Amino acid sequence: MTVGIVYYSRTGNTRAAAQILAEKLKKKQAAVDLIEIEAVKRPGFFTAGRAAMKQLELPVKNTDVDLGKYSSLIVGSPTWGGCCSPFVKTFFSSAKNIKGKKTALFITGGGIPDPQGKPREMMQQSLTNVGVNLSDSFLGLQMKKGSIVVGEQHIDGFVQSILEK
Numbered sequence: 001m002t003v004g005i006v007y008y009s010r011t012g013n014t015r016a017a018a019q020i021l022a023e024k025l026k027k028k029q030a031a032v033d034l035i036e037i038e039a040v041k042r043p044g045f046f047t048a049g050r051a052a053m054k055q056l057e058l059p060v061k062n063t064d065v066d067l068g069k070y071s072s073l074i075v076g077s078p079t080w081g082g083c084c085s086p087f088v089k090t091f092f093s094s095a096k097n098i099k100g101k102k103t104a105l106f107i108t109g110g111g112i113p114d115p116q117g118k119p120r121e122m123m124q125q126s127l128t129n130v131g132v133n134l135s136d137s138f139l140g141l142q143m144k145k146g147s148i149v150v151g152e153q154h155i156d157g158f159v160q161s162i163l164e165k
């Protein structure tokens with residue numbers, strides 16, 4: 001099994017979570033690539049929040065990325081102003097070979113991400129629109145300075161759900 005973990009991280013929390021997921025999957029014999037969505041320009045706090053809440057698209061450096069080799073995808077975003085980061089939408093609007101790809105989501109936040117909340121709903125919408133096959137698996141992590149504050153106990157179950165697909 002080859003898993004692509006696609007994520008955006010402005011201050012390192014979502015990257016740290018993606019790395020933890022990658023290590024756990026590797027220990028279960030999965031091959032894993034970490035694919036960080038790179039902003040053309042790192043947004044300041046207000047630009048980021050405004051773009052997320054107004055659902056504006058912010059440009060990314062890594063366009064047209066071919067995800068065809070992955071049997072599953074995991075997609076991660078920070079929470080911005082009660083929304084997901086718009087970079088996820090921009091990245092997937094040009095990514096190649098994603099139709100029908102089994103995909104699970106994770107979200108980090110300064111608070112505890114609500115599994116029924118808007119950030120997840122926005123990610124689901126963006127990804128469904130480009131044809132990925134979303135699973136019910138979801139991981140929400142409250143994080144601070146690269147460390148998990150709440151949600152660690154759900155990581156193994158999330159990883160297992162990816163492996164069982």
Ligand SMILES: Cc1cc2nc3c(=O)[nH]c(=O)nc-3n(C[C@H](O)[C@H](O)[C@H](O)COP(=O)(O)O)c2cc1C
Pocket residue numbers: 008009010011012013014015045046048049077078079080081082083108109110111112113143
């Ligand atoms: C512009 C902006 C808005 C944010 N809004 C929220 C929010 O609405 N709810 C929340 O729980 N955390 C919010 N946060 C905190 C981040 O979601 C949290 O620190 C996240 O883990 C950052 O991920 P990163 O380090 O990968 O960029 C916000 C952070 C930024 C920069």
